Amino acid sequence: MQIEDKIFTNHKPNFKKLLNFGFKKVDNIYTFSTEIPDADLLISLTVDKAGQLTGKVIDKNFNSEYNNFRSNQVLGSFASDVKKKYTVLLKKIAEECFEFNPVTTGQEWIIPANPKYFDLAKAFAENPTITWKQSTNIKADDIVYIYVAAPISALIYKCLVIDTNIPYNYHDKNLAMKYVMKIHLINTYDSAQYPLNKLKTLGVRAVRGPRHLPKELTDDLNKN
Structure with a gap:
């Protein structure tokens, strides 16, 4: 590119x-x-x-x-x-x-992030476009919602996927990456808007890896 x-x-x-x-x-x-x-x-x-x-x-x-x-x-x-x-x-x-201009035609996903290993708030404050670990089947123009794990335990970020399958060889005791994707921040939610207990009522009981958004959560996000 x-x-x-x-x-x-x-x-x-x-x-x-x-x-x-x-x-x-x-x-x-x-x-x-x-x-x-x-x-x-x-x-x-x-x-x-x-x-x-x-x-x-x-x-x-x-x-x-x-x-x-x-x-x-x-x-x-x-x-x-x-x-x-x-x-x-x-x-x-x-x-x-x-x-x-986020013109989107793709699918919607929710993916996890661990604040112990990476400070997303700091990264997005420095640049609204960042690279992130490539998630299976996610493609350019998809939307990803990022769930930030404990101690936050809430859906916090909405991003547009700009590019995928970018070679990136990285390995440590916590993470291994061969490819990354480029994502652009569209919206940030307060941690009280979509905490885990609310996500459970909207069809998301846990976020251990990338998964499609259930209709209940999509409808609620669209309302807000």
Whole structure:
């Protein structure tokens, strides 16, 4: 997946904000360019009328596109620095000029999280899009509700699955992962809204692994 896709999937632009940011409009195409200091490189971005952002880095000395920074295994500090600066700029544009647009067509799941091993509140406070352990059969555009185990013992987060089956080799005494998925936070529930005792009345007696939402819980969530 390209850097642009990772940042702008399910985002739509606010064209007025693009102009305020510094984009120029020509024939319904919005363009923006800026130099990377001390690198003789130029970042060139375009947003078409459908809201699709594309970008490239131009080597000004040779008037050709520089692509080394796009490797999944970037070699060398120069390419790494270019990738960092390019990514920082795109994230800034996404934050200031785009709005998250959760168009969903998939299934709904509930998955568990153990607060002893990972601080989800801190992670989502730093970035609404995070990677999470890949759960069997969950696909892009599905919705996942995250149940946070004791001492919270409640359904807390609603997220859209953006990408799945991302290779990620990790193993410790508590967890093993070969693949992860990328999820985006849509909503946060107070721990008093869906504690375990209420979930039991809505068809969820325990959350030990990923499972589909029962109709009773789906109906109640939709009401709220």
